[in-house]
Amino acid sequence: MSLEVSHLSKFYGNQKALDEVSFSATPGRILGFLGPNGAGKSTTMKIITGYLSADAGQVKILGENALENPKFVSPKIGYLPENNPLYLDLYVREFLEFSGGLYGMRSSHIRSRVEELVRKTGLSTEQHKKIGQLSKGYRQRVGLARALIHDPQVVILDEPTTGLDPNQLVEIRNLICEIAKNKTLIFSTHIMQEVEAICHDVVIINKGRILAASPLSELKAGSGQVELILETEEELELMWFEKLGKVKFGSKGNQQLVIETADPVETRKVLMQLIAERGLNLNSLNQSKKNLETLFREITQNL
Numbered sequence: 494m495s496l497e498v499s500h501l502s503k504f505y506g507n508q509k510a511l512d513e514v515s516f517s518a519t520p521g522r523i524l525g526f527l528g529p530n531g532a533g534k535s536t537t538m539k540i541i542t543g544y545l546s547a548d549a550g551q552v553k554i555l556g557e558n559a560l561e562n563p564k565f566v567s568p569k570i571g572y573l574p575e576n577n578p579l580y581l582d583l584y585v586r587e588f589l590e591f592s593g594g595l596y597g598m599r600s601s602h603i604r605s606r607v608e609e610l611v612r613k614t615g616l617s618t619e620q621h622k623k624i625g626q627l628s629k630g631y632r633q634r635v636g637l638a639r640a641l642i643h644d645p646q647v648v649i650l651d652e653p654t655t656g657l658d659p660n661q662l663v664e665i666r667n668l669i670c671e672i673a674k675n676k677t678l679i680f681s682t683h684i685m686q687e688v689e690a691i692c693h694d695v696v697i698i699n700k701g702r703i704l705a706a707s708p709l710s711e712l713k714a715g716s717g718q719v720e721l722i723l724e725t726e727e728e729l730e731l732m733w734f735e736k737l738g739k740v741k742f743g744s745k746g747n748q749q750l751v752i753e754t755a756d757p758v759e760t761r762k763v764l765m766q767l768i769a770e771r772g773l774n775l776n777s778l779n780q781s782k783k784n785l786e787t788l789f790r791e792i793t794q795n796l
């Protein structure tokens with residue numbers, strides 16, 4: 494483990510923002526840190542990166558106690574905060590060179606690293622502009638390049654893809670995958686498809702408590718539920734399907750019904766009988782594992 498968070502607690506006044514938060518992250522595996530607004534994601538990330546103190550608990554980075562030894566740990570961490578603070582009056586390259594200087598890197602090393610990151614983060618066309626002249630997506634890339642300038646082993650990105658257009662989203666996701674090949678990478682996001690697309694591990698936090706921490710595949714398999722998605726020519730009524738017994742109805746459109754079941758074979762059989770009895774015209778009946786979005790809602794809303 495290159496990052497271990499144990500029993501972290503944090504109060505803001507009387508409010509307990511983090512309550513015994515524990516999880517760990519491994520090099521080469523991307524960890525998606527998920528939670529509704531106000532769940533405690535940024536607070537956790539700020540404590541890991543040393544921007545905020547904890548009231549209790551421990552953070553170990555590369556085996557070192559991060560909360561007690563910030564000088565050892567800070568060069569090992571790259572952090573993109575949620576609001577991506579940048580110096581708008583500086584030119585892109587100037588800012589990145591300045592950031593490298595803060596880590597005590599040699600000038601020749603800084604120059605080659607800036608060159609490499611400008612290319613990797615897709616900043617080539619914008620590199621001679623002032624940061625204040627850049628669009629949000631390009632500012633986000635500058636923030637990412639800044640977080641990576643000193644080649645840290647642990648990378649913490651707080652909502653790195655917020656506000657990006659669909660093309661930029663794909664590029665930044667690809668970049669995250671590339672960075673993570675030989676680093677420990679955690680990022681927070683509200684986009685579930687993003688997590689399904691690129692994460693190996695998932696941590697779900699709500700109201701300051703960890704509700705799930707596991708490989709994504711285990712989380713999805715562990716629910717034991719599958720969805721049957723029924724589509725017909727006719728408008729559907731829920732009461733027609735009462736005979737299905739122990740199932741849960743998910744979303745319902747006019748001609749579509751999502752049925753959650755632990756026994757898809759039996760449910761499918763009864764469903765086909767009901768369709769035949771009613772003389773409904775079946776457009777499709779598909780089966781899928783529950784997606785992360787459904788699981789996330791269930792876990793965080795305690796459904």
Ligand SMILES: Nc1ncnc2c1ncn2[C@@H]1O[C@H](COP(=O)(O)OP(=O)(O)OP(=O)(O)O)[C@@H](O)[C@H]1O
Binds near residue numbers: 528533534537
């Ligand atoms: N500086 C602060 N002072 C007081 N309360 C704070 C402060 N920062 C955060 N909080 C509170 O702590 C809780 C957790 O906030 P945090 O920013 O960590 O959540 P988050 O999961 O990052 O949310 P979001 O997804 O909306 O960014 C919230 O209730 C928030 O209002």
